[in-house]
Amino acid sequence: MFHNGVMRYYREVLDKDGAMLFSLIDPDKLFLEKGAKVAKQSLEAGADAILVGGSIGAQGTLLDESVRMIKDAIGGTIPVVLYPGNISGLSPFADAVYFMHMLNSRDVYWLSTAQIQAAPVVARMKIEAIPTTYVIIEPGRAVGWIGNANAVPRERGDLAAACALAARYSGSKVVITDAGSGAPQPAPASLVSMVAKACGNDMxxxxxxGVRTPAQAAECIRAGAHGIHVGNAFEASSPAKIKAIAQAVKKEGRKRA
Structure with missing residues (x-):
């Protein structure tokens, strides 16, 4: 289904629906069968892609088996994309990988060293690499701590927008802003709006x-984001709640499709 590329699939979904919903599964938290179950529930609720990764622990045999079980559960109907927390977060069984650099890290490792080490591995695995700029927003949580991020203050949308412009001018195809897994609330709509404008039509x-409710999901899309990642909220949610969030994303997205 994705022989023309995951990015092309993304564009097709955005052309049709105006917005996307990603279900993030951390194999270190949702072990094997449980992760596959959440992936299937997410698909049935209307998720457009499954992301697999985590800040720590999502690697090696556990990651490979998780990806394979998730793909079996969803039957290849939507892509499985790696959202790696480190160079160990790669698997040849995925459809693509966010080839990320953490733009506001203080550590050169997350800016270039990890990418240099990972590039030959991605090439050998022959999985689609999506050039991605990753920007940590306060509070950042575990990923901000591990990545030694100079997190963008929530009230400084202008700084987040500057990061997006830097990504745009450097050739990234995707920008992700992340308040961190388990953040008490998502990035404010004002910040999302400024980042979206900086991305223009190029990214x-x-x-x-921090997205936990349909209202929060809708607000994010209304502010201009092309999609949202939901992880923790799906791990403990009923299929009905997952579907409600998906419907909120699509309802808001179709206003601009």
Whole structure:
């Protein structure tokens, strides 16, 4: 289904629906069968893609088996994309990988060293690499701590927008802003709006962290994001709640499709 590429699939979904919903599964938290179950529930609720990864622990045999079980559960109907927390977060069984650099990290490792080390591995695995700029927003949570991020203050949408412009001028295809897994609330709509405007038509913009309700999901899309990542909220949610969030994303997205 994705022989023409995951990015092309993304564009087709955005052309049709105006917005996307990503279900993020951390194999270190949702072990094997449980992760596959959440993936299937997410598909049935209306998710457009499954992201697999985590800040720590999502690697090696556990990651490979998780990806394979998730793909079996969803039957290849939507892509499985790696959302790696490190170079160990790669698997040849995925459809694509966000080839990310953490733009506001203080550590050169997350800016270039990890990418240099990972590039030959991605090439050998022959999975689609999606050039992605990753920007941590306060509070950042575990990913901000691990990545030694100079997190963008929530009230400084102008700084987040500057990061997006830097990504745009450097050739990224995707920008992700992330308040961190388990953040008490998502990035404010004002910040999302400024980042979306900076991305223009050149990049896709996805927002992550803190989205727990349909209203929060709708607000993020209304502010201009092309999609949202939902992880923790789906891990403990009923299929009905997952579907409600998906419907909120699509309802808001179709206003601009």
């Amino acid at each position: 896709m913009y996805f927002n992550a962290g």
